[in-house]
Amino acid sequence: MADLKVKQPKGVKLDHISKIYNDPKTGKEFYAVHDVELDITPGSFVTLLGPSGCGKTTTLRMIAGFESPDEGEIYLGGEPINALTPNKRDTAMVFQSYALFPHYNVFDNVAYGLRLRKVPKDEIQRRVTDILALVELSGMEQRMTNQLSGGQQQRVALARALVVEPGVLLFDEPLSNLDAKLRVQMRTEIRRIQQTLGITAVYVTHDQSEAMAISDNIILMKGGVIAQMGSPMEIYYHPNSEFVADFIGECNFLKGKVAGREGGNTVVKLPSGSATVSTDKQFSPGDDAEIVVRPEAIVIGDTGMLPCKVELSCFMGSYQNYHVRVGDTLVKITDNCPVNKKIYGVGDSAFISFDAACAHLL
């Protein structure tokens, strides 16, 4: 296979971007995207993540040029592109509905962008063949698009966007029309191809596990603003708000008051006991604090930090799922590899504990 590495992946910079929409029901104006500032380094894979209506797709479509920002400037490879029409921008998008041309076969679909660029015929032939090999669709050139499965259509859409060697590749929830198993397979595939080509990619999804699996960086959005950005691990273990913690994976929140410091950790007083949490932020004694701890970081046992009562105990195969009551708070626990461990039943009393480094204080 020829060397398909993109010659020049481009960075994307959003400089205080805002988009104002009219609410169709009330007619009032509101910010669909508000003051978003972003700097995407060339060759990285960035995901815009968030619940529906958070402005992630609007942001993506502003990069592509289908929507115009009301405030701010967008840069592609250092050049301002606000005034460029979509066809003049060095971007290529993979659409949620694939948007394949039903009147063309696979080859013609993929070759569309190259033909527009007046690429010589034999080069089109070569590049389309190469890219179809990359997405593992060799031999399907003459199929019509309605003769393909959903996953294959997705690959064609990807190939069509890749073949023009865009400075940045945009994905608008590309996997949401596929079934769960295929979704997992395709996201690995997309990541592999992006790494092979070294292309910059901006990916929109509302599926947090997809975002975790695929990205170098996640930008979590809510109500048109960026809630948090960082690597998947940062966001998972150091969420900066209850929203972020809750949106990315399951999470437990324990409310209490800061009692003092102990070494590098903070001691938090809870109604049913006290817990130690590592923290980089400074708290002074008496502050309200909320401990954020993931279900798999909690250990259930006959002794521990906080007493609890088991309300649900459910065998899930790879783990035992508990819901326990700590004071008034419901805490979820996933206890991995339960086969050699003590299983607590509903109504049992037990203790929970967690490592200071695994928890986080808000």
Next chain:
Amino acid sequence: MAKGQSASLDRRKLFADPVMITTITLLIVFLAVFILYPLAILLVDSVYSNEAGLTARFFSGIFGEGAFAVSFGKALFISLLGVLPALALGLKLAREGNSSRGSSRNGLFKALPVLSLVLPIAAAAVYTDAVFDCRGGIARFLSRAFDGGLLSWILIGLVQVIVLTPLCFRIFDGVMRLAGLKKSGDEEEQKALRKKMLIRAIVLGIVVFLLNLLMIIFLYASVNGKYSFIIAISNTLKVGFLVGFLSAGIGMLFAYVEVYVKVRTKFMAGLFKVVSMLPVVSPPFVLSLSMIMLFGKAGIITRHLLGIYDNNVYGFWGIAIVQTMTFFPVCYMMFRGLLKNIDPSMEEAARDMGASRWKVFTSVTLPLLLPGIGNAFLVTFIESIADFANPMIIGGSYDTLATTIYLQITGAYDKNGACAMAVVLLGITMIMFIVQKYYLERKTAATLTGKASRVRMLIEDKSVTVPLTVLCSMMALFVIIMYICVPFGALFRTWGRDFSLTTRWFEQVFTRYKGFKAFKDSFLLSIIAAPITALLSMIISYLVVKRKFKAKGFIELVSMLAMAVPGTVLGIGYIRGFAGGMFHSGFLQGIYGTGVILVIVFVVRSLPTGTRSGISALRQIDKSIEESAYDMGAGSMKVFTSVTLPLIKDSFLSGLVTAFVRSITAISAIILLVTPSYLLITVQINEFAEKGSYGIACAFATILIAITYGSVLLMNLVIKFFGTSRKMKEVD
């Protein structure tokens, strides 16, 4: 494996359901007696009479004795002279071209595909011109060449070979290319593919041959035949083609502007709404009347504004313009539906990859619409050649098939001749209908299955929006002015001379011309026909969409078939079929000449539109809703009345009003069947417009417009306040 069992079980379930089985039986009987039987009688009467037995003389009568004097053998010979060498040569070239693939092809092979389009089209144009202008030079020259000696035959053969070879090459080339593609498949697959390709090549070859043969025969007939009828055919086709093209074009423009261009002013929205409503409320004659009043000899625009005293609106251009204005709204509605179904992200994808707006239109939007354009063209074409009212008023001496047939039976009392003519007209519309229904409609559905995934970005570029907006509003305004013209025609003392206002035309309508009785009759018959039509079409669509049984295909086909049957043809069929009772046995003779047959004609004529909208309404309802009612113990009747009907209440209501409006404005079939005991408004308008009493005609037409427009407004109000489906849609 007992695959047969499920079918027999389904049948047994059907027979165990008395409501269903009676409904289906009654429906089949109704469709057979009132749609199929009259058409069958036409076919019989065109080749058979009691005195003459089985005979072709009615056809030779209408075409002229000499028309088909040329032996079929001669035409066949001439045709073969061209087609056989062309096929052989095309095959040879295709082989050569395929073996030299890969290495750069030389100029000949690059030129051939282009030639394969250009040459046959050019030849067809020359042919068509010769046929249409059958007393002209080209036609004479060609016919003399056909009758000439060996040398002229060789020449004709050569010309045909030159024209047809590229086409044959293209057929074989395409077949070979397709067959060569699937090299990877296993042996059996390849064999099957090769067989399929061979069959395709043979079929295409035969089609080319038959078309060629038909053209030659038709050319002969036109040169040697009876002038008037050939002229009527060519007139009809000419108008049909032009109107089809214009209507599809204008309709597409309007739809494109509405769906793609940002023109959201109240004024434009209003204009578009009016235009989309016109085809529903437009009575026949109205546009013709105002065309005459605006552009005729005494027309306001021609005479009083421009000072032209001898403008002739009658004839080809008059009919074409009036029909275009009548039919383009139908195309507009069709295109609007299609365009809204195109997934906007498809166009965004093209644009994202660097296509300009124009390129997006030509490479994505237009190809997707292509079958739809063909569809709109054919629908309009059928409507145009079936149209009776407009050519009657504004045709002048320009005869079309529908008017010729009418005159043949009312003027010349030549019933068998009229039957033969009706068969010709029916044949043309039927071919168009079959192409439209079984080829284009399927293709449209195949390319446009996608649902719009998001809201389309409208074009805001001023250089695009302004000219398009201006163009559309001018056309829409023009149409609206045409409609407004009619009431004024009824209020002026003498159009064109004395523009003082008067109510005397309206008074005369009611005092002198039994206006009240005309309205009562029209109204009564239509209001009886409307609920029958609406219910019938809902039942048919329910059966077609939700049920599975053997006769389903028949029911769907026949109820849609009525769309392709011109009113005049149906009228003649009813006269021949029921005047002496069915099969001249006296059975059902009682209905002929009564209101019953008029009501039946109304029902049959509006059944296709009702069924069509019913089908699309029902397709949107999840099958499981009815299945759950069925499951809980409701019978067929109960399911239909308690679940289906309430869910499509809006559609039923609008079907009701559409049927009423269509009935009260119907003319083409009715005018042949109406007896003096019934006065119908449309027939009255026709009579007075023929006489040139435009004041009276306009007064009748004004009241008709008021009734139709009023009932549509009423329907909208009722739907707005009582429609349940709207509320449900909002919840979604």
